[in-house]
Amino acid sequence: MDVGGFHEVPLDLRAITSEATSRQISRLQSRHSSVGDETSEPEVLHKTASEKDPKYARFSNKTKHVCLLISAMSGFLAPLSSLTILPAIPEIASRFNTTEEIINVSNAIYCVCMSLSPCIFSPCSDIYGRRYTFLFCSVMFCVSSALVAVSQNLAMFFVFRCMSGFFGTSFFSIGGHIVGDVYHPTQRGRAMAALVAGAQVGTGFGPVFGGIIVNFTSWRVILWVMMGAGAMVMVLAVFFLPETSVQTVHSLVLAEARKTNPSTRFVFVPFNPLRIMKALKYPNLSIDGFIAIATLYTMFQLQTPIRSVLEPRFHLDSPLYSGLFYLAPGMGYVTGSFIGGPWADWTVKRYMKKKGRRVPEDRLRTVLIPLGIMYPVSTMIYGWSIEYKKGGMAVPIIFLFMGGVAQTCIFPASNAYCVDSMPELGGDGIASSYFSRYVAAAVASASCLTSIKNIGLGWTCTITAIVLWIACGCAVVLIIWGEQMRIRALVKAGLRDADDLNSIQRQMVKRHKEI
Numbered sequence: 001m002d003v004g005g006f007h008e009v010p011l012d013l014r015a016i017t018s019e020a021t022s023r024q025i026s027r028l029q030s031r032h033s034s035v036g037d038e039t040s041e042p043e044v045l046h047k048t049a050s051e052k053d054p055k056y057a058r059f060s061n062k063t064k065h066v067c068l069l070i071s072a073m074s075g076f077l078a079p080l081s082s083l084t085i086l087p088a089i090p091e092i093a094s095r096f097n098t099t100e101e102i103i104n105v106s107n108a109i110y111c112v113c114m115s116l117s118p119c120i121f122s123p124c125s126d127i128y129g130r131r132y133t134f135l136f137c138s139v140m141f142c143v144s145s146a147l148v149a150v151s152q153n154l155a156m157f158f159v160f161r162c163m164s165g166f167f168g169t170s171f172f173s174i175g176g177h178i179v180g181d182v183y184h185p186t187q188r189g190r191a192m193a194a195l196v197a198g199a200q201v202g203t204g205f206g207p208v209f210g211g212i213i214v215n216f217t218s219w220r221v222i223l224w225v226m227m228g229a230g231a232m233v234m235v236l237a238v239f240f241l242p243e244t245s246v247q248t249v250h251s252l253v254l255a256e257a258r259k260t261n262p263s264t265r266f267v268f269v270p271f272n273p274l275r276i277m278k279a280l281k282y283p284n285l286s287i288d289g290f291i292a293i294a295t296l297y298t299m300f301q302l303q304t305p306i307r308s309v310l311e312p313r314f315h316l317d318s319p320l321y322s323g324l325f326y327l328a329p330g331m332g333y334v335t336g337s338f339i340g341g342p343w344a345d346w347t348v349k350r351y352m353k354k355k356g357r358r359v360p361e362d363r364l365r366t367v368l369i370p371l372g373i374m375y376p377v378s379t380m381i382y383g384w385s386i387e388y389k390k391g392g393m394a395v396p397i398i399f400l401f402m403g404g405v406a407q408t409c410i411f412p413a414s415n416a417y418c419v420d421s422m423p424e425l426g427g428d429g430i431a432s433s434y435f436s437r438y439v440a441a442a443v444a445s446a447s448c449l450t451s452i453k454n455i456g457l458g459w460t461c462t463i464t465a466i467v468l469w470i471a472c473g474c475a476v477v478l479i480i481w482g483e484q485m486r487i488r489a490l491v492k493a494g495l496r497d498a499d500d501l502n503s504i505q506r507q508m509v510k511r512h513k514e515i
Contacts, residue, residue, distance in 0.1 A: 055246055056184045063242065064182045068191055070241050071175030072198030074134070074233045077141060078168035079199050081226045082110055084210035088219035095219075096154040100308070101449055106158050108446035111300070113162040114169035115438035119273040121170035122431030125177050127249040127269045131241055134174050138234035140167040142227050149223035164226070169438065172199065176419060176430040181244035185358065185420040186348055192419075193341020193412040201334060207303070207326035279425055279432035282493075284361075284486040287474045288417055291367065292433050293440040294471035295410050298379060298464050300444035302403065303329065308449060309457055313386050314393060328397045332404020340366065340409035344416060360421035361482040364475050366413045370406035372472035376465035378403040383461025417478075421486060424495040 059067070085092065089103045096103075125133040144163035151157040175195050183191045213221050250269055257264045280286045306325050310316065344366045351362035378399040385395040418429040451460045478485075490496035 074171035075199040080206040084206035087211035088214040108442040110165040111442035113166040117169035118173040118431035118434045119276040122173040123271040131243040137170040142230040145227040173431040180419040188416040189344030190341040196411045197337030279428040289436040292437040296437040297440040328400035329404035332401040336405040336408025341412040344413040370409040374406035376468040384458040387458035
C-alpha cells in the first residue's frame, strides 16, 4: 500500500511501543472483528536508511532549520535553570537558614528529576506526538519556574525546583527525536551539534547571567527570567513547530478504536516508563551511555564548585567576578559546537567511502582525541593549578575553555549514535542516554564539595580524568566490536534477522583480509 509516496508495511509493535500498547491494539482489533469488521491490520510507515527515503523529504530545509532552532532554544532552558543559581547558592542558603551543601543537594535532586524525565516524555512523544508533548512540557516548565520564584521555605524550593528540572529536561529527548525525524543520518552530526550548542550555551552563560543578577538584585529574579524564557519557547512552538513524527502510536490505536466507535476522539495509551531503562540492556547503548555519563559527570564536577574554590583562591569579593569564570567553558562550548558536529558527519562520510556502507560506530572515532586527551588533561591541569596556586587566573580560564571545546566535540557524536545506531528502538536510545547521564550529574553535584574538602581539588580532578580515560576505552570497544555487538543484540531481541549478523561478519572478515 502506498500513501503520499511512503510505502507501508505491517505494524511491528516491538519496535515502536510497549507490550501494554500491543495488548490494547489487540483488544481493539478483537472487538471490531467480533462485530464483523474484516479490515486489514493497522499499518505503519516503513523507515529505511537510504538517503532517498521520503521520510526526510517531508519538510523543506527552512522548516527543518526552524524545528532545529526551536529544539535548540528549548534545550537551553534546563541547564540554564540548573546552573544559573550556582553563583546564588550562598544567598539562597542564607535565605532558607541552611548550608551551601544542602543547596547543592537540591541541585543533585534536580538532576535526578532530569534523569527521570526522559522515561516519561520520550515514550509520550512517540505515543502522542512531538508537538503536543513539547507544548505540555513548556507550559509546565513556566508554571514550576514561577513557583520556585515565590518559594517561602526550603521544602517548597526543593519540590518546585525538581518539577522545573523534570519538565525542562524533556526538551533534550524530544529535541533528539525531532532531529531524528527530519534529518538523514549523514546530516545528524551537524544537527545534533546545534542541539547540543543550545544546551551548552545555557550551561556556560547561565552562571554568568546568574552572577550578574545576584550582584545587583535578588536571586528570585533568576527564576522569573527562566519563566519568561520558557514562555518565549512555548510561543514559538505554538506557531512554528509542526508535528515531525511520521505516524504516532496514538493515531494507530485511535484508528482501531474508531472502527467500532467512529465518534472516539481520544484513547489513553498506557506505557511502561521503565522501557527507557530497559534500552540499556543493549550493550552498545550502555557503553555509549557511559561515555555520556563520564562527560557530564566531569562538567558538573568542575562547574558546581567554581564559586567555592575560586573565590578564596583569587580573593574575589563579589558573585559577579566568580560568575565571569563560567564564560571560559561557555565560550568553549560555543566553539566546540562548530567543530564536533561537522567533524562527526565528515568522519561518517569518509568511512562510508572506504567501506561502501554506513556504519554508525564510525561516528565515535571523533571522540577519541577530545575524550582521551583534551578533556582529561585540561581537567587535571585546572585542578592542580588551583590546588598549588600556580599560574594565576589565566591557567583555569584557558583549561576550562579547552574542556568546554572537548565536551561539545563529544556529545554530538554520542547523541547521534544513540539515534541512528538502533532505529528499531525508536526514541528509547537517546532517552536512555539522557537518563544515565543526569544520574551522573546528580552524583557529581552532591559529592563535589565533599570530595574537594576531603582530598583536595587536585585529586578530585585526577579521579575525574581517570573516569574520562575509561570512557575513551569504551569508545574504542564500540569502534572495534560495536557493530557485531549491536546486531547480535537486535537479533537476540527479535528486531533483526540472523542473516544480518552473518552478512556483517562476512563483510568484516573481507575487510580484515583487505587490510
